[in-house]
Amino acid sequence: MVEAQGHVVKLDDDFVWVETEIKSGCNHCSAKSGCGTGILSSVLGKRRPQVRVENSLDVKPGDAVVVAVEENGIVTGSLLLYLLPLLLMIILAVIGDSFSGESGAVLLALVGLVSGFWIARTLTRGAIVSKQLRPVLVRRVEPVIGFH
Numbered sequence: 001m002v003e004a005q006g007h008v009v010k011l012d013d014d015f016v017w018v019e020t021e022i023k024s025g026c027n028h029c030s031a032k033s034g035c036g037t038g039i040l041s042s043v044l045g046k047r048r049p050q051v052r053v054e055n056s057l058d059v060k061p062g063d064a065v066v067v068a069v070e071e072n073g074i075v076t077g078s079l080l081l082y083l084l085p086l087l088l089m090i091i092l093a094v095i096g097d098s099f100s101g102e103s104g105a106v107l108l109a110l111v112g113l114v115s116g117f118w119i120a121r122t123l124t125r126g127a128i129v130s131k132q133l134r135p136v137l138v139r140r141v142e143p144v145i146g147f148h
Helices: 036-044 071-124 127-133
Strands: 002-012 015-020 050-054 064-069 136-140
Touching: 002 050, 015 064, 050 136, 064 071, 071 127
Parallel strands: none
Antiparallel strands: 002 015, 002 064, 015 050, 064 136
């Protein structure tokens, strides 16, 4: 399981919203001034994403918690989100090029990319993949200093 620490920001029926902090090593790297990721993180600032988690530990707003996601879920989600659209785009671009040249390749590549994202979205809403991608509450913890 991949874990992240956060704090509960609000209740939502049998669920809670947990705010986590994205940790980045970009501030410590010697190449940060020339790195695209470092530049992007400095422009976007520190974001704190919120995830909806089933309240299995009966926590309340303000409680510090650890949430986790299965590693298999992260790998599956990454493959679906990145690899599937890319593969469909390339396959349809080759097919389009063989039938109607460059314009067909561009058109079918776009169709493949959009179709790949749509298929990935449909598959991730399915029961098996959705369960793997769903974060869960693992335990309560002492709050991190400076994290509110």
